[in-house]
Structures are given as C-alpha cells and as structure tokens.
Amino acid sequence: MNAWRRALQGLPLIVAVLALWELVGLTGWVNPKVLPPPHAVAARWWEYLAPPQPYDPEAGSRLAWLLSGELVQDAAGSLYRVLAGFVLGAALAVPVGLLMGASSRVYGLCNPLLQILRPIPPIAYIPLSILWFGLGNPPAIFLIAIGAFFPVLMNTIAGVRSVDGIFLRAAQNLGAGRLTIFRRVILPASMPYVLTGMRVGIGTAFIVVIVAEMIAVNNGLGFRILEAREYFWSDKIIAGMLSIGLIGLAIDQGMSLINNHLLRWHRGLEH
Amino acid sequence: MPAILIERVSKAFPTSRAAVTALENIDLEIPAGQFVCLLGPSGCGKSTLLNAVAGFARPDAGRILVNGVPVTGPSPERGMVFQEYALFPWMTVAQNVAFGLEVKRMPKAAVQARVDELLHMLKLSEFAERYPKELSGGMRQRVAIARVLALDSPILLMDEPFGALDALTRRSLQDELLRLWSELGKTVLFVTHSIEESIFLADRIVVMTYRPGTVKRDLRVDLPRPRDPAAPEFNQLKRELSELVAQEQTRHEADERLALTTD
Numbered sequence: 426m427n428a429w430r431r432a433l434q435g436l437p438l439i440v441a442v443l444a445l446w447e448l449v450g451l452t453g454w455v456n457p458k459v460l461p462p463p464h465a466v467a468a469r470w471w472e473y474l475a476p477p478q479p480y481d482p483e484a485g486s487r488l489a490w491l492l493s494g495e496l497v498q499d500a501a502g503s504l505y506r507v508l509a510g511f512v513l514g515a516a517l518a519v520p521v522g523l524l525m526g527a528s529s530r531v532y533g534l535c536n537p538l539l540q541i542l543r544p545i546p547p548i549a550y551i552p553l554s555i556l557w558f559g560l561g562n563p564p565a566i567f568l569i570a571i572g573a574f575f576p577v578l579m580n581t582i583a584g585v586r587s588v589d590g591i592f593l594r595a596a597q598n599l600g601a602g603r604l605t606i607f608r609r610v611i612l613p614a615s616m617p618y619v620l621t622g623m624r625v626g627i628g629t630a631f632i633v634v635i636v637a638e639m640i641a642v643n644n645g646l647g648f649r650i651l652e653a654r655e656y657f658w659s660d661k662i663i664a665g666m667l668s669i670g671l672i673g674l675a676i677d678q679g680m681s682l683i684n685n686h687l688l689r690w691h692r693g694l695e696h
Numbered sequence: 697m698p699a700i701l702i703e704r705v706s707k708a709f710p711t712s713r714a715a716v717t718a719l720e721n722i723d724l725e726i727p728a729g730q731f732v733c734l735l736g737p738s739g740c741g742k743s744t745l746l747n748a749v750a751g752f753a754r755p756d757a758g759r760i761l762v763n764g765v766p767v768t769g770p771s772p773e774r775g776m777v778f779q780e781y782a783l784f785p786w787m788t789v790a791q792n793v794a795f796g797l798e799v800k801r802m803p804k805a806a807v808q809a810r811v812d813e814l815l816h817m818l819k820l821s822e823f824a825e826r827y828p829k830e831l832s833g834g835m836r837q838r839v840a841i842a843r844v845l846a847l848d849s850p851i852l853l854m855d856e857p858f859g860a861l862d863a864l865t866r867r868s869l870q871d872e873l874l875r876l877w878s879e880l881g882k883t884v885l886f887v888t889h890s891i892e893e894s895i896f897l898a899d900r901i902v903v904m905t906y907r908p909g910t911v912k913r914d915l916r917v918d919l920p921r922p923r924d925p926a927a928p929e930f931n932q933l934k935r936e937l938s939e940l941v942a943q944e945q946t947r948h949e950a951d952e953r954l955a956l957t958t959d
C-alpha cells in the first residue's frame with residue numbers, strides 16, 4: 426500500500442513531462458519525425474503490442490493469440506536470454522565466490538586472474554563471442570553470463586568475508602564441523618550480499634542483452650529498436666525503449682520481493 | 697578431580713607499541729558444581745581467560761584441563777553464552793535451540809521434544825517461530841541459554857551475558873540462571889564487571905588485576921540464597937570488593953592516560 430502511495434507521489438511530474446512533450450509536438454517546435462508526441466508513441470506501442478491477426482479459434486488458444494504480438498514475442502526472447510545468461514553466470518559465480526571467500530588459498534590463486542579479467546567490459550567480448558559462437562542466442566547468452574558473473578562473484582566473496590566471527594565461534598561451540606558451519610552458517614550469513622550481487626548482476630544482464638541483440642540476434646527488444654531506426658520509426662524506437670525500461674523495473678521489483686522474502690530474518694528489513 | 701583446572705596460564709597479545717600481557721600465571725581450581733564469577737574492570741583479561749577455557753584461543757603458556765583432559769578446541773561439553781547473544785539471525789528461536797542437537801544427529805522427534813522442553817523451561821514457548829530480530833535483548837539471551845542447555849554440557853561459560861540488559865531484565869535472568877543452576881547442577885564460570893551481580897550469583901568470586909591479568913583475590917561467598925542486596929552482609933562484601941576493583945580501575949585509567957600521552 427505504502428509503495429503505491431510513494432509511486433503516486435511521482436505522478437504529477439510524469440504527467441507534466443508528458444504534457445510538455447505533447448505541447449512541444451503541437452506547437453511544431455520540433456519535427457515529429459525526430460521526436461514524435463506521446464499520443465503517437467502510445468498508438469505505435471499499442472500496434473507493437475497487439476496481435477497482428479484477428480482471433481481465429483482454429484489457429485490456437487485465446488492466450489496464444491493474445492501473446493502473438495510482436496512486443497510480447499520480443500520481450501519473451503529478451504527475457505529468455507537474460508534468464509539463461511544470468512543463471513549460467515550466477516551458477517558459476519556463487520560457488521567460486523564461496524570458495525574464494527572461505528579459503529585464502531583459493532582466493533590467492535584466483536584473485537589475480539579475476540582482477541585482470543574484471544575490468545574488461547562485457548561488451549568488449551562481442552567480437553570474440555561472435556567468432557566463437559557465430560550469431561544467434563549462444564553468443565548473446567555468453568555475453569550476458571559474463572555481465573552477470575562479476576557482480577555476483579564480488580558480492581559473494583564480500584559476503585563470506587563479512588560473516589561475523591562470533592557466529593563461527595558459536596557454531597563451533599555447539600559442536601558443528603567445518604561442513605556444517607559452511608552449509609548452515611556461512612551460506613545463510615552471506616546470503617544478503619549474494620542476493621545484492623544477483624540484483625546488480627541481473628541489472629547488468631539486462632543491459633548486455635540489449636547490446637547483444639543489436640549485434641548478434643534478429644529478434645528481441647534490442648534488435649527491434651535498432652531495426653526501427655533503419656525505417657526512421659522514432660515512435661517505435663521510443664515505444665521499445667519504454668518497454669525495456671518497464672521490463673527492467675519489473676525485474677528489479679521482482680528481485681527485491683524475492684530478496685525480502687528470503688531475508689525476512691534480516692535486521693535491516695523491519696516491516 | 698576438579699571440573700576445571702587452570703595451571704600457570706599466560707597469554708600476551710602483540711601490539712604496535714609493546715606486547716600486552718593479558719594473563720600472567722593464572723592458577724585456578726574449580727570443583728564440579730561450583731558457581732564462579734570472574735570479576736574485574738574491563739581490559740583485565742576476563743574474556744581472554746574464558747576464551748581459553750572455551751578453546752577459542754590457546755594460552756601461550758600453562759595448561760587447562762577439563763575433567764582431567766587438556767582443552768584443545770571448542771567443544772559442546774563447555775557451552776558458551778556470549779554477551780552479544782550470537783544467535784543465528786536466519787534461524788527461528790526453535791531452530792537456534794535445535795542446532796546443537798541436529799549437529800549431534802539426534803533423531804527428529806527427539807530434537808522436537810527436547811526443544812519444546814527447553815523452550816518451556818525458559819518460558820519461550822510462544823516465541824518458538826519468531827526470528828531473533830523480533831525479540832528483546834532479555835528474550836534473546838534466554839534463547840542463547842536454551843541453545844546452550846540443549847547441549848547438556850556439564851560446564852557453562854558466560855561472558856558478561858547480562859551486561860547489555862536493563863536492570864529489571866537482568867535481575868529476572870539472574871534469578872532464572874540460579875534456578876537452572878541449582879536444578880541442573882552445572883559448573884558455571886561467569887564473567888562480569890558488576891560487583892553486585894557477582895555477589896548475587898556466585899559461590900566464589902575471583903577478582904582479577906589489570907595488566908598483567910592475575911588473580912588478585914579469590915574469596916568464597918557463604919551468604920544463603922536467595923541473597924538480599926539490602927542485607928548488611930551483602931553490603932559489607934560489596935564494600936570490600938569495591939575497594940579491590942577500584943584499585944584496578946585506577947590502574948586501568950592511569951594506563952589509558954599514559955597511552956594517550958605517549959602516542
């Protein structure tokens with residue numbers, strides 16, 4: 426409820442920006458080919474979202490028809506890549522991060538290599554990924570996995586290192602061995618950091634997917650806005666950008682909900 | 697055979713200036729079932745000694761025997777209660793209390809029964825499914841005590857367990873602790889800097905000196921329980937101990953001033 430009220434607080438500014446934007450178009454100050462007014466963007470957005478064919482019960486279910494619009498197809502493609510790449514990157518980063526955080530020997534071994542690789546932006550892997558994987562989903566998923574890997578890794582290491590020594594002593598005192606301490610103390614105690622890393626990581630993954638689609642794939646939200654540029658469809662570009670923003674927001678909110686549920690024990694989250 | 701035997705135990709911490717001698721030649725013999733308080737101003741080595749008995753840190757010299765066996769590391773036979781509670785915040789009250797039992801691979805049903813019993817004993821039953829963050833300090837310390845009692849350790853080590861609690865909560869937990877101690881017959885080594893708390897609880901009070909930490913006075917408290925803090929004997933003892941502790945407190949403060957001027 427509170428969240429809604431906070432969102433409503435920002436409504437006046439949004440309305441004002443839309444009004445100003447519409448006004449700019451109405452007065453003819455700017456060429457609508459460069460900056461189409463909001464109502465044109467909205468119309469184009471609807472066209473982008475709506476199913477291309479009228480409903481035909483022969484062809485399939487109503488749901489399939491509802492989801493047959495180009496925007497839905499693009500969003501599904503992008504989300505699939507984000508999810509596949511993120512799961513791949515995080516599934517590598519969490520165990521490596523746990524080991525590096527828990528063992529100074531593993532840390533000493535892996536850290537120099539990772540410090541060399543970490544500053545390379547995921548985008549810089551594009552040529553290599555196309556060389557290795559060709560075009561289509563594989564290079565995109567590879568790039569996204571790299572984008573998600575480092576935030577999750579760094580936060581997991583920090584999480585393990587931040588585990589308060591008193592928990593370890595308490596667990597030892599209660600008779601726990603190394604494996605139990607790792608599983609039942611270090612893992613849950615570092616969870617707030619790991620989840621923060623995942624939230625950042627999925628954000629990065631979402632950035633990388635758009636770039637990857639502009640280069641290696643021929644569907645998805647990133648591909649679509651670049652394609653629209655070739656036809657000078659600035660209304661469709663903006664509609665696509667806003668879709669990207671809204672989906673990104675939804676992902677972040679979803680992650681935040683999952684975090685709050687998993688960390689309901691956590692001190693910082695009094696509700 | 698004493699429950700805890702501490703023989704010529706010394707420990708120093710290296711610092712940038714000079715090594716701090718936290719403990720020097722401590723000798724203590726604690727028979728089974730005794731309630732002993734370690735009393736002294738902060739910095740006199742009480743926690744260092746308790747941690748050595750718990751097995752968290754080895755002394756540099758000397759040895760510690762528990763029921764005749766040298767201490768080599770932490771063990772559930774020496775249950776520890778920390779001032780900061782050290783409850784696992786990601787576990788509910790019941791899960792915290794069950795932890796030591798699950799580690800021992802006790803069957804599920806038996807764990808459940810034992811946890812229920814302990815929660816009942818510490819008047820925590822209605823908080824079983826709560827997380828520590830939802831509890832007051834006093835309730836958290838009750839959970840920590842229940843968690844340690846689950847181990848059935850013959851020895852209980854407590855490092856200023858009630859130091860962070862308000863006076864009323866502290867008194868009620870002291871009563872509770874004495875009740876459990878007399879019911880369960882454990883050996884208790886209890887660290888405090890509160891003179892009144894030590895007289896209220898202990899069979900025996902060991903006053904420590906400040907740097908190096910040594911035993912300044914080892915005295916028995918023969919007052920009958922429950923003890924009345926308003927009784928003349930109580931206050932007589934309190935005056936006596938206040939003087940001893942004040943001498944060490946003065947040395948502590950002088951030391952801090954010195955450290956300030958030589959920096």
Ligand SMILES: Nc1ncnc2c1ncn2[C@@H]1O[C@H](COP(=O)(O)OP(=O)(O)O)[C@@H](O)[C@H]1O
Nearest residue numbers: 709710716718737738739740741742743744745
């Ligand atoms: N890890 C440490 N490193 C350096 N000095 C320490 C360390 N732990 C304790 N000390 C020093 O040893 C002395 C005894 O500390 P401690 O046992 O914690 O005292 P108490 O519990 O009586 O307050 C103090 O002067 C403290 O500064």
Ligand SMILES: [Mg+2]
Nearest residue numbers: 742743744855
């Ligand atoms: Mg202390």
